[in-house]
Amino acid sequence: MGSTIPQATSSTASLPDASSPNLILTHPTSAERTRTWKLTHAKWAGALNEADYLAREAYMMTVPLAKNGGLTHWILTIAGLPPDERPVLSSCETLRKRGILTRGGGDGARVQEGMVYGIGSVFTDPTYRGKGYASRMMKELGAKLRDWQRGGSSPPLFSVLYSDIGKQFYARAGWAPFASSHVAFKPVSGAAQRDQGSSTQLAKPIGYHELAELCCLDEKLMRADLVRRPAGKTHVALIPELDQMLWHLMREDFITKCIFGRTPTVKGAVAGEPGKRIWAVWTRGYHNGLETSKGNTLHVLRVVVEDEKRPEEELVDGFRAVMQIAQTEAAEWNTEEVQMWNPTPKVRGIIERCGLEFEYVDRDTSSIASLKWYGDEPIEEVDWVANEKYAWC
Ligand SMILES: CC(C)(COP(=O)(O)OP(=O)(O)OC[C@H]1O[C@@H](n2cnc3c(N)ncnc32)[C@H](O)[C@@H]1OP(=O)(O)O)[C@@H](O)C(=O)NCCC(=O)NCCS
Structure with missing residues (x-):
């Protein structure tokens, strides 16, 4: 597929700093999503070839939990650039689930139910790594999820993710490590x-x-x-x-x-x-x-x-x-x-x-x-x- 995207063509030196107000957290187009999957194939496909991996990712948009807007793909990119012509500086996905909690214990226990998010596939194109983009994306996402898909109801109870890069990186963005x-x-x-x-x-x-x-x-x-x-x-x-x-x-x-x-x-x-x-x-x-x-x-x-x-x-x-x-x-x-x-x-x-x-x-x-x-x-x-x-x- 041809591409007019800055990531393939221009120097990364011209990209905004990770703290720039010009960065936005938004959703990929279908082409941007596929481009990201092609990059993540090497890391997460396991035993699947590229075609099967792309098909699996598309299939996983249609299964229980994911369908009807349960699965959301996110990207960090530059505001104001046209879709499909902007760099995907970092990406991830969220899956809406149901959670429950109790406070108070015993006879006086108070039960609360609500949305919970699972977060996966946090990924930065190797070209853009080490510039703070994934950290920026995670901080934006943590705040965004508080009101995402909320309608008139309460914020999510919590969100979870599973770090394959130790305990520090995600803790800095607000996800505390638990028993593992x-x-x-x-x-x-x-x-x-x-x-x-x-x-x-x-x-x-x-x-x-x-x-x-x-x-x-x-x-x-x-x-x-x-x-x-x-x-x-x-x-x-x-x-x-x-x-x-x-x-x-x-x-x-x-x-x-x-x-x-x-x-x-x-x-x-x-x-x-x-x-x-x-x-x-x-x-x-x-x-x-x-x-x-x-x-x-x-x-x-x-x-x-x-x-x-x-x-x-x-x-x-x-x-x-x-x-x-x-x-x-x-x-x-x-x-x-x-x-x-x-x-x-x-x-x-x-x-x-x-x-x-x-x-x-x-x-x-x-x-x-x-x-x-x-x-x-x-x-x-x-x-x-x-x-x-x-x-x-
Ligand atoms: C992890 C990843 C998303 C970080 O993206 P990034 O945009 O470079 O992240 P940032 O620039 O915000 O932060 C970089 C920091 O991430 C941490 N980090 C990145 N890779 C790491 C690893 N394999 N182990 C531990 N820490 C790691 C380090 O603290 C690093 O800081 P340093 O560059 O000073 O060492 C990126 O390296 C990536 O896509 N890796 C492959 C996929 C992956 O492993 N995703 C995480 C799944 S849980």
Whole structure:
């Protein structure tokens, strides 16, 4: 595609300073968006070739959460220049989600619901890096989101992003780092599970048909959990609803279709009787394709323990069976490991008793869960509940 854009032709020395009032945060045209995707392909396509990556990004504008204006693309550019003839100095996207919080705790707990934003794909063309453009964009975005899509209702409760460049950069723009650990399990093939005598039959796979009901129940349990939490903190969460999971699962389907020519039907697993269930929902991510499993991960999006009061030892067998199905899927779908982000103390206890080999990892550079708070209380009083992979975008 031909281009009359300053970025390709002129010296970057003539560009405005990052503090210039002449810079604006706005939305890309379709051509500008495609140009940005072509640049981000090298960084984020994983196993997808350029055509498939462009198709995936377009597809991801149409799925639950994203459609009907849920997904917004943003660029920092120079005011007054015609669209398609202006440099894209930095870019990102936001995804509208639903959040919930409680204040006060116990019987007097006050519940508030509202919009939450996930932010992703923060990117500066290599030509323009190191000039402060991404920092400027993030500061503008943080302020802009306070009133974006608000209509007559309250501002968003908060926004989240996942930094792959450590804890400092986004903290300077207002997104504070939160807990960013995970537990990793190794893939185990179905044959090895049989040799080891694993009791995977204690759990059943979760497919699309089981998800809606489980997500409804998850939301109900989460609401009950949030109002039980103690005063002194504001307990916040992204609602783990069906659309939130579908965003991940449809993305996974698109990617696996491109790489493997087929899509996985096992989206999680559940063990136990209603009222006593434990389940996990997961998705697969591919840095690489079929050649190597390196960097490919089966991400547990969400773990739910239906009755947290049950003794850990009663939950261990079910949990083990759920995770053994995850391990088998991880092996079958060419991934290097199963990751479970920030398990609760209850789930940590179960993991330690369940007899599966695992590694605990405290991340300090990549996927740092970060939150910008729009409430009045200091960020130190904010407790992010269910800080799990489902909240990522
Ligand atoms: C990260 C990125 C958006 C920064 O854009 P930028 O316009 O150059 O950012 P700014 O000029 O406002 O700030 C630069 C600062 O970003 C930070 N930074 C950039 N890349 C970094 C990295 N890989 N690790 C840690 N910090 C990094 C540094 O603090 C840097 O300051 P320095 O130049 O003094 O070292 C850009 O480097 C990029 O697009 N990288 C590839 C995509 C990516 O990793 N995006 C972030 C995903 S979370």
